Amino acid sequence: MRDFVNKNGEDVTMTKTNLTAVIAATAMLAGGAAVAQTLVPSPTLDAIRARGNLECGVHVGVPGFSFPNDKGEWSGLDVDYCRALAAAVLGDAGKVKFTPTTVQQRWPVLQSGQVDLLSRNTTITFSRNATLGVNFQGINFYEGQTFIVRKASKATAAKDLDGASVCVAAGSTEEKNAADWFRERNLKVTITNFQKNDDAIAAYDAGRCDAYTAGVGALAGQRAKLKTPDDHIIMAEPISNDPQGPVTRYGDERWQAVVRWVLNGMIAAENLGVTSKNVDDMRANSKNAEVRRLLGAEGNFGQMLGLSNDWMYNAIKAVGNYGESFDRTVGKDSSLKLERGQNALWTKGGLLFTPPFQ
Amino acid sequence: MLRRLFYDARIRDLFWQVAISASLVGLTVFFVRNASQNMVNAGIASGFDFLWRSAGIDVPFTLTGYKSSDNIWALFWAGVTNTLFVSLISMLLATLLGFVIGLARLSSHWLLSAIAGAYVEFVRNIPLLFFVLFWYFGVIAALPQPRDSLNLFSAIFLNNRGLTVPAATSGAPFQWALAAILFAFAAQWLVSRWAARRKAETGADTPVLAIGLVLCALVPIAALVWAARSTGWDMPQAGRFNLRGGFVIIPEFVALLAALVTYTAGFVAEIVRGGIGAVARGQREAAASLGLKPGQILRFVVIPQAMRVMIPPMTSQYLNVLKNSSFGAAIAYPDVVSLFMGSALNDTGQAIEIIAMTLAVYLFFGLIVSALMNWYNARIALVTR
Numbered sequence: 001m002r003d004f005v006n007k008n009g010e011d012v013t014m015t016k017t018n019l020t021a022v023i024a025a026t027a028m029l030a031g032g033a034a035v036a037q038t039l040v041p042s043p044t045l046d047a048i049r050a051r052g053n054l055e056c057g058v059h060v061g062v063p064g065f066s067f068p069n070d071k072g073e074w075s076g077l078d079v080d081y082c083r084a085l086a087a088a089v090l091g092d093a094g095k096v097k098f099t100p101t102t103v104q105q106r107w108p109v110l111q112s113g114q115v116d117l118l119s120r121n122t123t124i125t126f127s128r129n130a131t132l133g134v135n136f137q138g139i140n141f142y143e144g145q146t147f148i149v150r151k152a153s154k155a156t157a158a159k160d161l162d163g164a165s166v167c168v169a170a171g172s173t174e175e176k177n178a179a180d181w182f183r184e185r186n187l188k189v190t191i192t193n194f195q196k197n198d199d200a201i202a203a204y205d206a207g208r209c210d211a212y213t214a215g216v217g218a219l220a221g222q223r224a225k226l227k228t229p230d231d232h233i234i235m236a237e238p239i240s241n242d243p244q245g246p247v248t249r250y251g252d253e254r255w256q257a258v259v260r261w262v263l264n265g266m267i268a269a270e271n272l273g274v275t276s277k278n279v280d281d282m283r284a285n286s287k288n289a290e291v292r293r294l295l296g297a298e299g300n301f302g303q304m305l306g307l308s309n310d311w312m313y314n315a316i317k318a319v320g321n322y323g324e325s326f327d328r329t330v331g332k333d334s335s336l337k338l339e340r341g342q343n344a345l346w347t348k349g350g351l352l353f354t355p356p357f358q
Numbered sequence: 359m360l361r362r363l364f365y366d367a368r369i370r371d372l373f374w375q376v377a378i379s380a381s382l383v384g385l386t387v388f389f390v391r392n393a394s395q396n397m398v399n400a401g402i403a404s405g406f407d408f409l410w411r412s413a414g415i416d417v418p419f420t421l422t423g424y425k426s427s428d429n430i431w432a433l434f435w436a437g438v439t440n441t442l443f444v445s446l447i448s449m450l451l452a453t454l455l456g457f458v459i460g461l462a463r464l465s466s467h468w469l470l471s472a473i474a475g476a477y478v479e480f481v482r483n484i485p486l487l488f489f490v491l492f493w494y495f496g497v498i499a500a501l502p503q504p505r506d507s508l509n510l511f512s513a514i515f516l517n518n519r520g521l522t523v524p525a526a527t528s529g530a531p532f533q534w535a536l537a538a539i540l541f542a543f544a545a546q547w548l549v550s551r552w553a554a555r556r557k558a559e560t561g562a563d564t565p566v567l568a569i570g571l572v573l574c575a576l577v578p579i580a581a582l583v584w585a586a587r588s589t590g591w592d593m594p595q596a597g598r599f600n601l602r603g604g605f606v607i608i609p610e611f612v613a614l615l616a617a618l619v620t621y622t623a624g625f626v627a628e629i630v631r632g633g634i635g636a637v638a639r640g641q642r643e644a645a646a647s648l649g650l651k652p653g654q655i656l657r658f659v660v661i662p663q664a665m666r667v668m669i670p671p672m673t674s675q676y677l678n679v680l681k682n683s684s685f686g687a688a689i690a691y692p693d694v695v696s697l698f699m700g701s702a703l704n705d706t707g708q709a710i711e712i713i714a715m716t717l718a719v720y721l722f723f724g725l726i727v728s729a730l731m732n733w734y735n736a737r738i739a740l741v742t743r
Contacts (some may be wrong), residue, residue: 001738003637098556103704104700104703104704107704107707107709108709111400111402111707112582123581127705128707129708130403131402131403131706131707131708132401132402132707133397133400133401133402133707136402143508153598155599160598161599162597162598163597163598163599163600163602164598164599164600165418165519165599165600167690169703170690170696170697170700170701171700171701171703171704171705172704175415175701176414176415176705177414178416179414179415179416179426180414180426182416183426183427188602189416190416190418190519190600190606191416191418192418192610193415193416193418193692193696193697193700193701194607194690195687195688195690195696196690196698199688199689199690200690203498203690206495206498206499206518207498207499207503207518208518208519208609210599210600249400250400250401251399251400251401314495
């Protein structure tokens with residue numbers, strides 16, 4: 001340790017690390033003056049730009065959320081979000097590589113850095129956030145767990161399932177939810193745990209179980225995989241709240257902010273009335289300051305995150321706002337025909353809420 | 359001095375052994391520390407504390423009395439016992455079936471031998487996963503829905519949810535019965551030894567068969583009847599969806615067992631054929647010329663010698679059964695892979711600890727199987743005097 005007296009005559013004690021920090025800070029200030037703003041390094045964003053595409057971990061196949069068609073083209077609500085993110089980061093919604101992950105594979109794939117984020121029907125829970133090294137970046141679907149049963153069984157609510165066998169995917173939140181729910185009510189239910197959702201559905205369809213359990217939205221899509229979908233009904237009343245949204249690993253806060261704000265931007269766009277059809281007009285003519293900031297007509301919001309200022313313009317132009325994506329993939333224009341329900345904007349009786357673009 | 363040490367073969371060997379062991383230990387320590395440091399940096403929990411967390415996972419088939427409110431350690435044991443249970447029964451049945459097929463293949467009856475040969479070729483050239491899935495969907499599809507269960511005396515029911523048998527409400531009488539049966543078997547073994555010695559010394563016959571009937575048949579039956587009558591019974595009854603009560607042997611168990619047995623039996627049959635083929639032809643001819651009947655030749659001359667050839671490859675087959683039981687995870691049989699490496703791993707995310715523990719389970723029980731088989735091999739090995 002050495003003692004210094006600075007220009008103003010004040011005594012300063014500096015350690016070696018202190019000195020390095022000062023030098024670094026000075027260098028940053030000097031550099032910052034040149035480019036107006038210096039950003040925290042984001043290795044994930046750098047890697048995405050270097051490789052030219054976004055790596056997005058999706059579900060192996062839930063119609064409406066992430067499902068490949070016979071040409072291998074992915075579609076769904078979770079897939080749309082990845083496309084919007086790619087448009088915001090790279091300016092091209094097509095530059096996404098989808099990595100299908102099972103319930104079992106999703107965490108290692110994210111933790112090891114094989115994908116940049118997960119966007120795949122994954123429920124936000126405390127212990128996942130605390131022990132798996134992952135952060136949840138908002139909610140893109142309010143899901144609730146329910147059951148699909150054969151119409152012939154005449155069961156209409158979960159409490160009717162006393163004595164039944166239930167097929168479930170091992171390691172899912174549904175597996176534990178169901179065990180807890182039936183135990184709490186002292187109902188005797190046999191839960192058979194399969195390694196993959198599709199195995200569980202196949203076993204249910206083969207008559208191994210009286211019910212298969214998953215989220216309301218996921219079931220609406222998975223029902224199509226049954227031999228005779230019309231012989232089955234999905235129980236209306238959910239037994240749990242399972243909010244789902246994009247997941248990132250710990251670290252690289254700037255990337256986490258990008259993931260969070262692209263989702264917020266899609267929801268904000270719906271609230272502000274910005275759609276894929278009117279986005280050009282809105283950017284040119286809107287007098288609403290928030291719309292102008294969102295679309296990059298005013299301010300430099302994109303640059304603050306290290307993106308181009310037309311980041312959300314690109315995302316909405318390519319994919320649309322949250323409502324458009326919902327209607328197309330799981331809502332009224334899709335084969336699933338889910339109601340908006342909890343997934344409507346807060347102004348319309350739902351739970352979707354976005355912080356302001358200010 | 360140093361020069362002498364360097365040229366001393368014993369010291370040099372010791373040096374290299376110590377050096378290699380130390381670097382292996384060092385490398386392991388490095389990897390473990392590196393992994394745990396990286397996990398801390400990534401915010402992933404590590405350590406074994408998760409074992410005491412409550413599991414919250416239902417297991418449809420358990421021999422340990424596990425409940426979903428127990429901790430993950432109990433879930434682990436439920437999985438381990440299920441793995442051992444299906445493995446042991448598979449080993450036993452595969453040996454029996456394999457012996458029969460192996461002998462059939464050697465039979466002079468053309469059709470029998472051709473069928474056995476075809477079976478072996480079929481089994482050896484098809485992946486095990488196919489067997490497992492084939493049996494699983496085969497079993498489920500073949501059995502009736504719970505409403506139309508096949509039943510025996512309205513006590514034992516068979517449907518696509520499994521085989522439901524009455525369950526004893528208390529296990530203690532059965533433990534006493536088991537002790538009595540084991541005692542009777544031990545007594546029979548002593549009696550037969552004593553009778554053989556008596557025959558050798560005095561030439562007097564002892565009614566070993568009659569004593570054996572009493573000890574090995576009457577005693578077990580009496581013990582089981584007594585046990586069955588001194589406990590209450592939880593009888594299966596028709597419920598809204600399924601049968602209620604009783605003990606359910608799940609179809610996943612039946613399918614996995616059938617797959618492991620039919621698959622492994624093909625390999626065992628070849629080992630049996632090879633073992634018997636290795637017994638010199640002169641041995642049979644000599645036995646035949648002594649006037650032994652074909653059955654006696656097989657029992658007293660051929661099989662004892664064939665066993666020496668068969669035991670080492672049989673050890674590998676038993677180890678394969680133990681390892682192949684992990685295919686149960688593909689059809690939701692709650693073995694250690696499915697419960698611990700599937701559900702618990704996903705729940706806790708502690709991949710390194712859980713996979714290491716699962717590896718240790720297979721290694722530990724694999725080594726026990728090897729040790730037992732090596733002991734047996736040494737016992738029956740040709741003793742040269």
